[in-house]
Amino acid sequence: MSATTTDAVISYDEVLERYDPVMGLEVHVELGTLTKMFCGCATEFGAEPNSQVCPVCLGLPGALPVVNEKAVESAIRIGLALNCEIAQWCRFARKNYFYPDMPKNFQTSQYDEPIAFEGFLEVDLDDGTTYRVEIERAHMEEDTGKSLHVGGSTGRIHGATHSLVDYNRAGIPLIEIVTKPLRGAGERAPEIARAYVAALRDLLKALDVSDVKMEQGSMRCDVNLSLMPKGTDALGTRSETKNVNSLRSVERAVRYEMCRHGAILDGGGRVVQETRHWHEDTGVTTSGREKSDADDYRYFPEPDLVPVAPTRETVEALRGTLPEPPAQRRKRLQSDWGFADLEMRDVINAGLLELIGETVEAGATPAGARKWWSGEIARRANAAAVDVSTYAAEHAITPAQVVELESLVTSGRLNDSMARQVLEGVLDGEGTPTTVADARGLQLVQDDSALEAAVDEVIAANADVAQKVRDGKVQAAGALIGQVMKAMKGQADAGKARELILAKLTP
């Protein structure tokens, strides 16, 4: 679908001249629990529509919810990892509104008593500095079903002839993480937004509470944005851009909304408080539902559930299960591995941190692990337009195989160019590095007499070059080494060839 109307925008530089952006980010994360938030139904993604439903998540008359304890644990761990306080006693609340894909016509959520509140997340920016994003709250709720609007050209409800509803997603546990309004970010607002969502994704992955797949909707970001005229501290009217579902889109959506708001305010207009839809293809937002203060969800405490009251012992026990914070872990690994800042950043941006970590753990040198993963494998993944770990999984290349490859080089069996050929073979599905090397007959010649004979032949055939070396021009030996390697069909150790040549031609 693409946006049909285009709003006026001003340039980013113009926005920054006259306004300060204020943004708030709301991230919804589907937890990776085996069962739903309030019933025992499975949560598997992509199952046959309406195959993972029961009276509870279909909202049938008489059915009652029961809280998934695992989901509460995950929520508490997320809260702790975000440096939040954990409520000693909190309740669920009903958020009442009518929508066909919401079975009960209320969402069981949390309102003024979130399970976690008042936290922060340190976010690493591209220039190596850190920005602290203040977290207002993280609360538990259930997902809705999914509507599929059929018969229209856009897939949206407008123009559709009928709609199908899949309730498999209804009742999947969600955690909504809400930042405080982020002020003073200035020109870095879009970057900070992206970096925050990326940091949050890494954190949730490290916590192992969600598969955080933005493309599948298991992590979704809403961007609230408003502009303040420079020199004032009056908050402007905000727009809420829904379901921005990639890191790059988060950055683009913030930037776009800043430019759009700027144009409205420059023209003396008023920003409408509304929901906006983000269009990935055209990079613009369009107006959705108008949202006003009249929106009234009539929240009240959910009478079908008892309060959640984790004991301090439970909370502390969960704190003990937290992994090392990703930012801290990255710093530690960089120092352990001896990578330069730029090298480390490339590794992180290419999504190679885990693969390299596992490879080093399996016995490779950090430099070796980095060389192989960020070289040929990353190049191929890039060409296939998938991330490296997906590519690796699809092509059966594992950290253990990279270790094997490196050891074939260090043991002297292969040189670098042979190792690259072996890797190609592995990626093409020919087997493990050793199998590929055997099958392709790749093996450095270990027999010195063959090498010596080749050296003698090359010296005899290139008497003029040999003379230059004898005269002290040692760098001329390179040409001879090349000839020797050619004669040996590449299967010689170039270092050894050099040694032999120099031994024969220099005193």
Next chain:
Amino acid sequence: MTTDLTRASAADLADLLSRGETSSVEVTTALLDRTEAVDGDVHAYLHVDRDGALASARDVDERRGRGEDLHRLAGIPIAVKDVMATKGLPTTCGSKILEGWIPPYDATVVSRLKHAGMPILGKTNMDEFAMGSSTEHSAYGPTRNPWDLDRIPGGSGGGSSAVVASFQAPLAIGTDTGGSIRQPAAVTGTVGTKPTYGGVSRYGLVALASSLDQAGPCTRTVLDAALLHEVIGGHDPMDSTSIDAPVPAVVEAARRADVSGMRIGIVRELTGEGFQPGVRARFDESVQHLVDAGAEVVEVSCPSFTAALAAYYLILPSEASSNLAKFDAMRFGLRVLPEGVDDPSAEQVMAATRDAGFGDEVKRRIILGTYALSSGYYDAYYGSAQKVRRLIADDFTRAFETADVLVSPTAPTTAFRFGDKLDDPMAMYLNDIATIPANLAGVPGMSVPSGLADEDGLPAGFQILAPAAKDERLYAVGAALEQRLLSSWGGPLLDRAPELSTAGTTTKGA
């Protein structure tokens, strides 16, 4: 010995069955025949499941024949209020909006009945979604009081009380949100218990007000109520608000019927103005019987009870407005397309269905509740009501420091005539003035017949209230009172009810 199987108590039927003097099929058939004969007039049932009931009766008889170890109440038929989900049996809640809905699952209460081997005779009539005190708000027409067919049987569970009072079933399941078990029991001369909130699972009970609803027994004797209470009570992991503790020893208490040394608290606020003289007289008499049985009487004051009705009519509609939102024509039940609209939207279908499917009282309460929860009004209405609720619970706590149980008349009047209060919701609501505080505080309550009011010859009820989780006290007091009243009457009160016509002629079939 010739026993009228339709008039026998469940406890007596259990003895007959265990001695092999009758069979479940025989009992079930007798009751179904009785229904065919009298329910055209009474209209206690919305749906009778003759085939299903007889099939489970046969099954129990066979199992008994094989010498299987059966539950004490195995083979004893029961009627279930139409607010409980029953797998494969219609469940309408007395509403058009659920017409034709067949639940794919059983309420926990229903599965416990089935597990005990109790044949389910059918589903009983009720005010729509349990909103009312007369069954006049049933979308399928009212139930008539067996004592006087021109009068209401109480509500919302008028069907469950009438079915028991008219000898169509020895036992029935009711639900009580503000008195819907106890007030019908009072006006039909039967026994009804609202257990402690959380004592009986609400899973499968179509919610009116989640924090107030409680299912319980409707019977003709206190012992029968205890026996049924034991079957349906106890922890259910499917209901988060269910109490994780054993069922109180209600059967033992009903058998012992011992009130010696017990302190009976008369609630000053529930005995004064507004109570019919004949109701008052039977109440005073009952208190005297308890004193004769060895109890001590104290007077207690619960000042916040005067605000109970107001708080109740904010909390109930608020919760109901949300609970009833799911009736939207999308997944089950009635679907009505708006007239004169081509290509209606989902919202228009929802609106048209709710307009056609809900009755006036339901709409009135949805509107009230929606308003009370609205932003800007929440604190003043829902918030204040919750504070009153707290005060009422505190009143109970204090009262139970000086009394072991509290007592009052169950309802201020005997059964009123159809239409008397239909146009005056406030007068209708006032009928629950004595029963509502127990729901707000979650404490258990029971109504037992106290006799007939002199002025109209209609039954009056005696209400007993106990602290939460002390349900056994209701049964001790109820059984002691029942014993003494039975001997003073020389037989069950229901023996004095007029004979119903058994012509089986009138309007509705099963």
